[in-house]
Amino acid sequence: MDRVPVLKLGDILIVSIQVDLQDQGVLALQEDLADAVVATGARGVIIDITAVEIVDSFIGRMLATIASISRMLDAETIVVGMRPAVAITLVELGLSLGGVRTALNLEKGVALLNHLGGAQIATTAR
Amino acid sequence: MTASGELSIGGNSDIVLVRQRVRAAAVEVGLSLVDQTKIVTAASELARNALVYAGGGRVRIEIVRNGVKMGLRLAFDDDGPGIPDVDQALTDGWTTGNGLGLGLSGSRRLVDDFDLRSAPGEGTRVTVTKWAR
Structure with a gap:
């Protein structure tokens, strides 16, 4: 089974989904991220879906669940890099991903986390 | 017309395979990127439905022509x-599983033609079509 690596950068955890994940892979990511938030004390989680070609209701629900779990563990989740075709399809499917914050790209996602307070990564200190 | 064919859906890895094969067929038909994304998403929902509610099934992928x-x-x-109740099954939010209840109703919105035939004890057949513009 494919497992998505969880990277740590300062107070932020970053995952970039690069493969067409099976459902078990999606569930494993949920658990890996929850564990990593607690183990590292991260204040923010960024999920990069730039390479993700489709988000169906299962993956959409996983993104919303990760956001809820992280919030309960005192971390904000930002989904970044959603393709326009994916956004159009998600809305038509009926999934608005309420409660999931998004940013256009990784850079804006990091800026949003810093703006929300708490999360700081070394590279933002000039 | 290499993308046509039949695939069986017996496990989670088959859902990924269905997505990949449908994507290839959608490209071959000349669907736009947004329409490719919609039909692949619908295929993912319907393949998962077959797996979750029927323990598996199969999908026939076909390139069709209308004029x-x-x-x-x-x-x-x-x-x-x-x-048992097809109308109810097509209602947003209705589910007998533990999903969001968007699989069938959402898939219907993502395609141009949608046909659902089912009766208790007789299985389910969902046929969807997306036309190139």
């Missing part, structure tokens, strides 16, 4: 318990 228009038709078949 000068090309289209992609997917027929999902299973031998599961069937759906």
Whole structure:
């Protein structure tokens, strides 16, 4: 089974989904991220879906669940890099991903986390 | 027309395979990127439905033609318990599983033609078509 690596950068955890994940892979990511938030004390989680070609209701629900779990563990989740075709399809499917914050790209996602307070990564200190 | 064919849906890895094959067929038909994304998403929902509610099934991927228009038709078949109330099953948010209840109703919105045939004990057949514009 494919497992998505969880990277740590300062107070932020970053995952970039690069493969067409099976459902078990999606569930494993949920658990890996929850564990990593607690183990590292991260204040923010960024999920990069730039390479993700489709988000169906299962993956959409996983993104919303990760956001809820992280919030309960005192971390904000930002989904970044959603393709326009994916956004159009998600809305038509009926999934608005309420409660999931998004940013256009990784850079804006990091800026949003810093703006929300708490999360700081070394590279933002000039 | 290499993308046509039949795939069986027996496990989670098959859902990924269905997505990949439908994507290839959608490209071959000449669907726009947004329409490719919509039909692949619908295929993912319907393949998962077959797996979750019927323990598996199969999908027939077919490139169809209506006059000068090309289209992609997917027929999902299973031998599961069937759906007693089709109208209810097509309602947003209705589910007998633990999903969001968007699989069938959402898939219908993502395609051009949608046909659902099912009866208790007789399995379910969902046929969807997306036409190139």
